[in-house]
Amino acid sequence: MLKFIRAGMYTSVQDGGREGQRQWGIxxxxALDKPAMTIANLLVGNAPEAAALEITLGQIDVQFTRHCWFALTGAACEATLDGAPVWLGWRMEAKAGQRLVLKNPQHGIRSYLAVAGGIDVPEVLGSRSTDLKVGIGGIEGAGCRMAIK
Known part of the structure; x- marks a missing residue:
């Protein structure tokens, strides 16, 4: 699981998106930066369009509640794992209890956090992506726990 200490300005679960629902207003x-999300997923062995966290303007603090591998891509921001630098675009190991902190990006807007096995939130209409307009997909908000597969 991932436990949010601070969810940042706007953090959501996104994947490749849901197709064929526009006639229903959905x-x-x-992901807004699909190549960045795809690279993060491939680095940890997930399918290219698997669900990942889309982090807008950094400012998050998450705790890993179990051992896992993760990758961070997209906006160039300072990231640390228990105070040690995290390299963007690399597969990294996190142990249970470690905290990943992202600061404001120096360049770009959106960062993507993929976790090996994927983000385990319910699939709605063929996607795990958050749609705030109609209130489907993703997670319930800051301070929650999110399962990883």
């Missing part, structure tokens, strides 16, 4: 959603 947008595609999905």
């Amino acid at each position: 947008s595609r959603c999905g």
Whole structure:
């Protein structure tokens, strides 16, 4: 699980998006920087369009509640794992209890955090992506726990 200490300005679960729902008023959603999300997923062995966290303007603090591998891509921001630097675009190991902190990006807006095995939130209409307009997908908000597969 991931436990949010601080969820930042806007952090959501996104994947490749949901297709074929526009006639019902449901947008595609999905990652805004799909190449960055895809790279993060491939680095940890997930399917390219697996669910990941889309982090807008950094400022998050999450705690890993079990051992896992993760990758951070997208916006160039300072990131640390228990105070040690995290390299963007690399597969990294996290142990249970460690905290990942992202600061404001120096360049870009959105960062992507992929975890080996994927983000385990319910699939709605063929996607795990958050759609705030209609209130489906993703997670309930800050301070919650999110399962990882």
